[in-house]
Amino acid sequence: xxxxxxxxxxxxxxxxxxxxxxxxxxxxxxxxxxxxxxxxxxxxxxxxxxxxxxxxxxxxxxxxxxxxxxxxxxxxxxxxxxxxxxxxxxxxxxxxxxxxxxxxxxxxxxxxxxxxxxxxxxxxxxxxxxxxxxxxxxxxxxxxxxxxxxxxxxxxxxxxxxxxxxxxxxxxxxxxxxxxxxxxxxxxxxxxxxxxxxxxxxxxxxxxxxxxxxxxxxxxxxxxxxxxxxxxxxxxxxxxxxxxxxxxxxxxxxxxxxxxxxxxxxxxxxxxxxxxxxxxxxxxxxxxxxxxxxxxxxxxxxxxxxxxxxxxxxxxxxxxxxxxxxxxxxxxxxxxxxxxxxxxxxxxxxxxxxxxxxxxxxxxxxxxxxxxxxxxxxxxxxxxxxxxxxxxxxxxxxxxxxxxxxxxxxxxxxxxxxxxxxxxxxxxxxxxxxxxxxxxxxxxxxxxxxxxxxxx
Amino acid sequence: xxxxxxxxxxxxxxxxxxxxxxxxxxxxxxxxxxxxxxxxxxxxxxxxxxxxxxxxxxxxxxxxxxxxxxxxxxxxxxxxxxxxxxxxxxxxxxxxxxxxxxxxxxxxxxxxxxxxxxxxxxxxxxxxxxxxxxxxxxxxxxxxxxxxxxxxxxxxxxxxxxxxxxxxxxxxxxxxxxxxxxxxxxxxxxxxxxxxxxxxxxxxxxxxxxxxxxxxxxxxxxxxxxxxxxxxxxxxxxxxxxxxxxxxxxxxxxxxxxxxxxxxxxxxxxxxxxxxxxxxxxxxxxxxxxxxxxxxxxxxxxxxxxxxxxxxxxxxxxxxxxxxxxxxxxxxxxxxxxx
Numbered sequence: 013x014x015x016x017x018x019x020x021x022x023x024x025x026x027x028x029x030x031x032x033x034x035x036x037x038x039x040x041x042x043x044x045x046x047x048x049x050x051x052x053x054x055x056x057x058x059x060x061x062x063x064x065x066x067x068x069x070x071x072x073x074x075x076x077x078x079x080x081x082x083x084x085x086x087x088x089x090x091x092x093x094x095x096x097x098x099x100x101x102x103x104x105x106x107x108x109x110x111x112x113x114x115x116x117x118x119x120x121x122x123x124x125x126x127x128x129x130x131x132x133x134x135x136x137x138x139x140x141x142x143x144x145x146x147x148x149x150x151x152x153x154x155x156x157x158x159x160x161x162x163x164x165x166x167x168x169x170x171x172x173x174x175x176x177x178x179x180x181x182x183x184x185x186x187x188x189x190x191x192x193x194x195x196x197x198x199x200x201x202x203x204x205x206x207x208x209x210x211x212x213x214x215x216x217x218x219x220x221x222x223x224x225x226x227x228x229x230x231x232x233x234x235x236x237x238x239x240x241x242x243x244x245x246x247x248x249x250x251x252x253x254x255x256x257x258x259x260x261x262x263x264x265x266x267x268x269x270x271x272x273x274x275x276x277x278x279x280x281x282x283x284x285x286x287x288x289x290x291x292x293x294x295x296x297x298x299x300x301x302x303x304x305x306x307x308x309x310x311x312x313x314x315x316x317x318x319x320x321x322x323x324x325x326x327x328x329x330x331x332x333x334x335x336x337x338x339x340x341x342x343x344x345x346x347x348x349x350x351x352x353x354x355x356x357x358x359x360x361x362x363x364x365x366x367x368x369x370x371x372x373x374x375x376x377x378x379x380x381x382x383x384x385x386x387x388x389x390x391x392x393x394x395x396x397x398x399x400x401x402x403x404x405x406x407x408x409x410x411x412x413x414x415x416x417x418x419x420x421x422x423x424x425x426x427x428x429x430x431x432x433x434x435x436x437x438x439x440x441x442x443x444x445x446x447x448x449x450x451x452x453x454x455x456x457x458x459x460x461x462x463x464x465x466x467x468x
Numbered sequence: 469x470x471x472x473x474x475x476x477x478x479x480x481x482x483x484x485x486x487x488x489x490x491x492x493x494x495x496x497x498x499x500x501x502x503x504x505x506x507x508x509x510x511x512x513x514x515x516x517x518x519x520x521x522x523x524x525x526x527x528x529x530x531x532x533x534x535x536x537x538x539x540x541x542x543x544x545x546x547x548x549x550x551x552x553x554x555x556x557x558x559x560x561x562x563x564x565x566x567x568x569x570x571x572x573x574x575x576x577x578x579x580x581x582x583x584x585x586x587x588x589x590x591x592x593x594x595x596x597x598x599x600x601x602x603x604x605x606x607x608x609x610x611x612x613x614x615x616x617x618x619x620x621x622x623x624x625x626x627x628x629x630x631x632x633x634x635x636x637x638x639x640x641x642x643x644x645x646x647x648x649x650x651x652x653x654x655x656x657x658x659x660x661x662x663x664x665x666x667x668x669x670x671x672x673x674x675x676x677x678x679x680x681x682x683x684x685x686x687x688x689x690x691x692x693x694x695x696x697x698x699x700x701x702x703x704x705x706x707x708x709x710x711x712x713x714x715x716x717x718x719x720x721x722x723x724x725x726x727x728x729x730x731x732x733x734x735x736x737x738x739x740x741x742x743x744x745x746x747x748x749x750x751x752x753x754x755x756x757x758x759x760x761x762x763x764x765x766x767x768x769x770x771x772x773x774x775x776x777x778x779x780x781x782x783x784x785x786x787x788x789x790x791x792x793x794x795x796x797x798x799x800x801x802x803x804x805x806x807x
């Protein structure tokens with residue numbers, strides 16, 4: 013890595029002692045010698061293990077659940093179903109007033125994705141819990157699933173999630189978070205060329221070294237200590253408090269040393285049910301995802317679909333950008349309404365375009381619920397935007413890097429969401445990339461600055 | 469049939485912190501009679517090194533070496549509220565809270581030292597090695613260790629501070645989308661060079677040159693680990709990964725690292741990272757959040773490089789050999805558009 017100090021040197025003071033120094037990490041030696049303690053390194057006498065019975069169907073009605081055979085399995089201590097969870101219907105972002113509650117901790121009447129938790133089994137060993145889980149009998153009436161964004165939005169599509177009553181999240185702005193800036197139709201009318209293209213992506217896994225999990229200890233004080241690898245201690249505490257209808261003061265979360273998050277540990281999934289298990293049995297409870305659960309059950313990055321339509325002039329100026337973004341939330345909201353909103357704010361990318369129209373949708377399907385992941389709401393949008401930029405440059409016969417300079421946002425430019433640009437540095441990144449890669453660009457682009465619109 | 473070379477570019481920006489704000493974080497700092505300082509947080513270190521960075525920020529602000537700062541996190545009984553580690557917010561939000569707490573602690577520390585040295589607190593400075601001295605007269609000094617003891621045992625003062633950082637929540641206007649999503653943005657531009665085998669569809673990423681603008685590199689080595697790791701993740705996202713390769717069929721879903729495709733050490737490109745610093749007005753020592761951004765620009769840069777090589781556009785991720793071959797087969801003229 014190289015620091016290029018010549019850029020913006022007058023905006024920095026280089027009189028610092030500790031900041032800017034490549035100090036060795038105090039935790040590095042512990043990490044690489046196996047001495048760092050993670051939550052799962054703890055063990056407590058009498059600790060029970062929790063395993064989930066999961067839906068084998070994308071979409072089905074639950075006719076009945078029979079746990080009698082599982083109950084008799086040697087080592088089983090307690091079996092939990094929906095009726096054991098005090099406030100079984102929740103949604104994570106209710107804490108920041110993004111409702112409605114739309115997801116059951118344990119499925120009640122229906123399952124809405126293949127893998128949804130239905131019954132929790134607590135046993136003396138992982139093996140006993142797993143074997144007993146296999147003995148739980150759930151009678152399902154299989155329903156038609158909705159397996160894609162297009163199917164979800166088609167007229168007459170089955171409703172995925174009755175708590176929304178429609179297969180998309182309803183914002184105060186309607187079926188999508190909207191951005192309207194300038195007059196996009198006038199922009200298209202004036203454009204030399206128009207290009208409309210579609211882009212799509214598949215879910216991906218966070219792939220942390222350490223799988224999601226927690227260990228809960230019921231304390232003599234009546235409180236519960238939860239050793240967890242959550243990325244957000246109070247999100248977990250507050251959601252648990254709501255789900256278990258338990259005052260927050262009874263909950264004590266301990267964590268902060270995590271083997272990789274990437275957004276996969278922002279959902280609140282394992283802690284509430286493990287704490288409930290500890291409360292009902294009076295014993296410590298461990299609930300740790302297997303690698304298979306981490307990859308196929310925990311929320312992945314959403315599948316997305318984008319349709320971008322641009323109007324561009326022969327001289328390289330983009331005069332209109334129209335974006336329709338669709339984020340596949342799967343069966344439940346989790347963090348996806350937030351992600352779709354973040355995507356709306358991100359368009360049209362780091363470019364100054366006078367006419368912008370954005371509709372960003374959060375769509376419900378019978379897919380594994382997606383949620384937070386490094387860059388969600390932006391990463392796939394950037395893939396689409398930057399491939400589109402390449403196509404536009406080639407369409408008008410311009411160098412792809414020079415084309416970006418023509419449109420790059422600079423300080424003072426008004427963004428589509430009506431904030432003036434401050435602290436821009438796109439131009440300088442591109443100048444340095446041109447140098448590093450020996451990518452020849454015209455002198456006038458090398459003379460540009462993010463701090464002024466003079467020169468170009 | 470040939471191995472074809474291609475080159476692509478992408479440029480991006482990325483907001484720091486929870487979108488639309490409203491995501492507070494607090495910090496507490498206190499001195500102990502060892503001369504050390506404790507930073508109490510409930511922020512989570514995901515492995516990226518948050519504890520180390522908070523220690524350096526606290527040390528810089530108080531004026532002591534980093535090894536004199538201990539970070540205690542994350543415990544909801546002992547640590548004040550933090551929204552969490554996500555949205556590229558950790559360093560920016562918690563860092564600002566730590567600065568505010570450390571400033572308050574430093575002020576008390578200087579007042580105690582001033583009383584001990586019988587000078588005015590405004591005339592004192594820290595020497596960065598663990599001592600407080602009179603500006604212009606460094607021989608008149610007191611160690612921070614002694615200052616901590618005097619505060620506690622003689623003057624009955626607590627060398628401590630409280631820190632809070634909150635970007636107020638912005639509510640988007642329904643009709644226009646007018647909103648304030650973030651207070652600062654990191655930037656990047658990536659150039660990728662690839663080889664594509666037009667017989668097998670296999671892509672080899674030869675090199676990835678990334679330029680990242682991150683506000684301020686608080687610890688350059690840790691910046692490097694995060695940016696290089698992110699760059700690898702971008703390659704993986706572009707070419708390899710999905711949990712549902714033949715969705716809606718789920719039988720092919722990977723269940724472990726043998727089945728979940730990711731690049732191995734031999735598949736990773738020559739990776740170059742260049743860092744620019746344009747300090748954020750509200751960043752801790754100017755820092756922005758590059759944690760998420762650094763895995764984004766490689767994806768379109770590689771997609772564009774593949775087009776440059778073989779003349780087909782794969783607009784669906786991941787860009788697998790199968791998709792490239794199918795596109796080449798469907799479009800016999802494609803190769804003429806590539807190099």
